[in-house]
Amino acid sequence: MAESSKDELLQLVKQLSSFLSVKMSNFFTIAFQKLDVLSVSALAGFAVAIFFTWKIFPSAPQRRQPKRQSARASSSVNNLPANATVEMSGASTSSDDLRAQDVVDDFFQPVKPTLAQLVRQKLCEGRKVTCRLLGVVLEETSPEELQKTVTVRSSVLEVLLEITKFCDVYLMEQVLDDESEKRVLLALEEAGIFSSGGLIKDKVLFCSTEIGRTSFVRQLEPDWHIDSSFEISSQLARFIKYQLHICSSRPERLASNVFCSTSLDHFFGCV
Secondary structure, eight states, rough: HHHHHHHHHHHHHHHHHHHHHHHHHHHHHHHHOOOHHHHEEEEHHHHHHHHHHHHHHOOOOOOOOHHHHHHHHHHHHSSSOOOHHHHOOOOOHHHHHHHHHHHHHHHHHOOOOOOHHHHHHHTTTTTTTEEBBTTTTOOSSSSHTTHHHHHHBBHHHHHHHHHHHEEEEEEEEESSHHHHHHHHHHHHHHTTTTTTTOGGGGGGEEEEEHHHHHHHHHOOOOSEEEEEHHHHHHHTTTTTSSEEOSSSSOOOSSTEEEEEEOOOOOOOOOO
16 A cells, blocks of 8 residues: 555656646747746746745655564664663573573483492402401490390491402401300391392301401401401401401501591492
8 A cells, every 4th residue: 555655656756747847848949048036036936936845846756675584583683772682682692591401401311320339439359358246247236235135227237238249258256155156146137137148157157256257257358347446457467458347436557558437338339
């Protein structure tokens, strides 16, 4: 509708220009024949009228080219307020950045190692392990207590069973009588230590003195020895490759090859 109106206006201007050209041609002829003040004034008026007509109505208005759909979409975005465009762009960029960051975080998310991996890593692929019972596997801390009751620590049971899967494990303890020995074996059996097949009753050794336990360890020559006695750990530091000293107070390390922890499961990162 707008294009049609402009075309009609253009035709009208062209017709007016043609009419004025004819009239001006005739007028100039008459004016020069009868030159007077009135004719000169009229000539000047017509000249001014033609000039303003040309200024107001351009001779050939340019036709607008149809825009593509993508151009319309771009125009609609450009017509938004400047702050709205910036906010939309910022929101899009922020969303993309967060999404990319999530992908990176997921990719580099540390994978929690399994208990088997932790045991192998901590023991440095050691294949033979000797371990005291009192204060390590059992809740009791003295041979006298074993004459009354024997309690297996549930928190260390899983770790101990995992160690028996790939290590040759020997358990040992000082007892004061045969009844204490039977009570210890029964408690271990009821806890399921022998059910996995990695540890048998013949590998649970008993002695009557601390010196006897030290002798057991040196004869077996393990890669690791686990004990809760400060004196035993100190004496064996020169002969055993690695040791784990279990104590509640966590004293300073006895030697570079002696590690300290509050419990067996804590050493392997299970708590």
